[in-house]
Amino acid sequence: MLEIRNVTRRFGKNVAVNGVNLQIQQGQMVGIIGRSGAGKSTLLKTINRLIDPSQGSIVFDGTEVSSLRGPALRRWQRDCAMIFQQFNLVPRLDVLTNVLLGRLNHRSTALNLLSIFSREERIRAIAALERLDIARTALQPAGTLSGGQQQRVAIARALMQEPKLILADEPIASLDPLNAKVVMDALRDINLRDGITVITNLHTLDTARTYCNRIIGMQGGAVVFDGAPEDLTIEAVRLVYGADADGTEISEAITSTSIRPVKVRAPVSAAPLEPAYAPA
Template sequence: MLELQGLTRRFGARTAVSAVTLAIPAGQMVGVIGRSGAGKSTLLRMINRLTEPSEGRIVADGRDVTAMRGRALRGWRAECAMIFQQFNLVQRLDVLTNVLLGRLYHRPTISSLFKRFTAEERAQALATLDRFDLAEQALQRADTLSGGQQQRVAIARALMQKPRIMLADEPIASLDPRNATVVMEALARVNREDGLTVIVNLHHLDTARRYCDRIIAMDAGRVVFDGPPAELTAERVRDVYGVAEDEFHEGAETPALVA
């Protein structure tokens, strides 16, 4: 169980996330929606401790994550893998090495930097790539892949951490519809087959309804809806956000598409 207790983050006079309290059972796939500036990215970055909370606590299976330092915090970040909108791959390295870098949390950094990975780790990385139909690209440079392929490599790298939770911050925002579907299917597969808790930030309501067990809607840093997808009707969107569903989408960031 992951619990957020009154989680708040301020940047100067601006409150990006305000007193968010949630309980997320293990193995749930959760979509966090909201228009630009709603606080979605800040919320995920606090869960991973990439951004420090101003107030409140994060508790995982009874452990106070907000109190963790040093090795304990490093262990939490291994358990709680992060997927970013812009993939965050090392573009000049081959795909296999990028995936193997997911082992950084479990071995001395210097040996990983010199590519001193074991045969078992290499076999595991290849098997993970094969799950996402990328084994044939293992020796290609990361920058030769499409955006959808790079995001699947990022998911494979995250799996090498052996996480219990996967946080995905706008993982399809810069992808075309076809690649967005492939990436969401990959996240759903990880949730279903590996039993991982997946928390994914999304702009599009239809995507959240299709893939997620639960939808959390944010506005101005606060949770304004928390429930099953079927309850997030067009009428409820209007009640919560004061706009029609198509207007909600128009208010979302729309970065340039990447194939």
């Protein structure tokens, strides 16, 4: 179990995360929703220990990870894999090497400095790429791939860490709807098949409802909703997103990744359109 106990994170006078208390059972797929600046990314980075909480504690399976230092902290960051919106790949390195970098915290410093990977590690990396249907790109520079492909490489790298927990910070925010579906399908498959806890920040309500069995809503750094997808009613959405500057309710349409067919209307008049220019 992951326990977040009264965690607060301040940046000067700004409170990014405000007294968050959560218990997340092993094997859950959790979506965190909220407006930009609600504290979603800061909370995930605090769990991973990319930043430290200003107060409170984070406990995983009885170990207070918020106080870890040195090798113990590196082991936690190995067990708690992080996937970023910006992919965080090395563009000039080939895809296979980028995936193999997920093994760094499992190896000695000497092997890492020499960039020596075993045959078993390479086979495991290829298997991860095959699972995500991008093994054909293994020898391409990562920078030549599309955004959706790069995010799948990042997921394969996370799998190489053999994590107990995956944190995905806006993993589909920069992707088109088709690639967003592929990435979310991959995360759900990892959650269901491997039993790995997945916590992901999302801007889209339909995605959270479709993929997550628990949704947490944040506003102003605090948790204002925590429940099942069917509990995310209009009133709950209002708690999370509030109203726009003119007082109108937020429309779920603007948080949707659904692909809708474009209806082409017939012209009102059958008269031919005038040419945009006169022929010479």
